[in-house]
Amino acid sequence: MAIERVTVVGLGLIGSSIARAAKARLPQVTVTGHDASADVREEARTLGLCDTIADDPAASVLGSDLVILAVPVGRMADAAAAIAPGLKPDAIISDVGSSKAGVADALAKALPDHVVIPAHPVAGTENSGPAAGFATLFEGRWCIVTPGASAPADAVAALSGFWEALGAKVDTMDAAHHDMVLAVTSHLPHLIAYTIVGTASELEEVTESEVIKYSAGGFRDFTRIAASDPVMWRDVFLANKDAVLETLQRFNEDLTALQQAIRRGDGAKLEDWFTRTRAIRRSIIEQGQDDAAPDFGRRH
């Protein structure tokens, strides 16, 4: 099935990057945009992100073959309900939310008679808003598609083809599995960054501002992640509660084991652990998958 008209709902970092990438790489595709915020719609018009920006959500999806919801995870249900009256019966509705099982349920409930295929481009930055997006964001990055059992194969293929056309590599998996994997690789690291930067800022009173002054090393990387959008991440942790709590439990156990090794002066335990993690990093680089950390910061 051909995708000739695409609507992007939510024109922040990810939505505006989809619009930019589609305009750059798919000149035959017409892109319509909508955002609930009048200021964002205005900015999107000024930036020339889409062929058309619609003020009304239902009007924005009229005639569209593919509608991508790029709003915070907690806003997916509202956004889906608002577009419902304008959808073509055979339109594909997808999203880009960072957690998948809860979003899949919310979208299926809001759009019971439509083809819903959730997805997650695993690419982004700590910035938000329409000006933060860029056309190359998805190049060489994974997009995880999580179709339910009833998703038509031709629609899954069409959505995967769209992401590949934007430069992404596509993998397909079950939504619950996605949420467990991303809890480890993305959600927990963000929680750790939010924690350490908050703790350090409280400790700053003790160290008399030296935390900021000497923040050239690892701490600086944590501050970048901890600058990520508060609303987006609030929603991710609330939506992926079970997987995050399970991962956090394991993390706490390992942290306690390292704490104990430090207290007991168990240097062998510390050195073994650090040797193992160094090998993990090296094997990621050998597999050519070391794009994550440097690439996330490539626009800064």
Ligand SMILES: NC(=O)C1=CN([C@@H]2O[C@H](COP(=O)(O)OP(=O)(O)OC[C@H]3O[C@@H](n4cnc5c(N)ncnc54)[C@H](O)[C@@H]3O)[C@@H](O)[C@H]2O)C=CC1
């Ligand atoms: N920031 C990142 O690095 C990544 C984010 N994501 C996911 O992408 C989604 C969007 O995130 P960002 O683009 O970073 O956020 P953003 O904050 O830059 O943009 C979100 C936009 O959605 C709009 N919006 C909110 N509720 C709406 C509604 N009901 N209808 C229409 N528009 C609405 C907001 O006005 C805002 O312009 C989230 O679900 C997030 O989990 C996925 C991959 C990476």
Ligand SMILES: O=C(O)C(=O)Cc1ccc(O)cc1
């Ligand atoms: O900026 C970073 O380091 C990120 O981790 C970006 C990011 C944020 C959320 C996602 O769901 C995927 C990628």
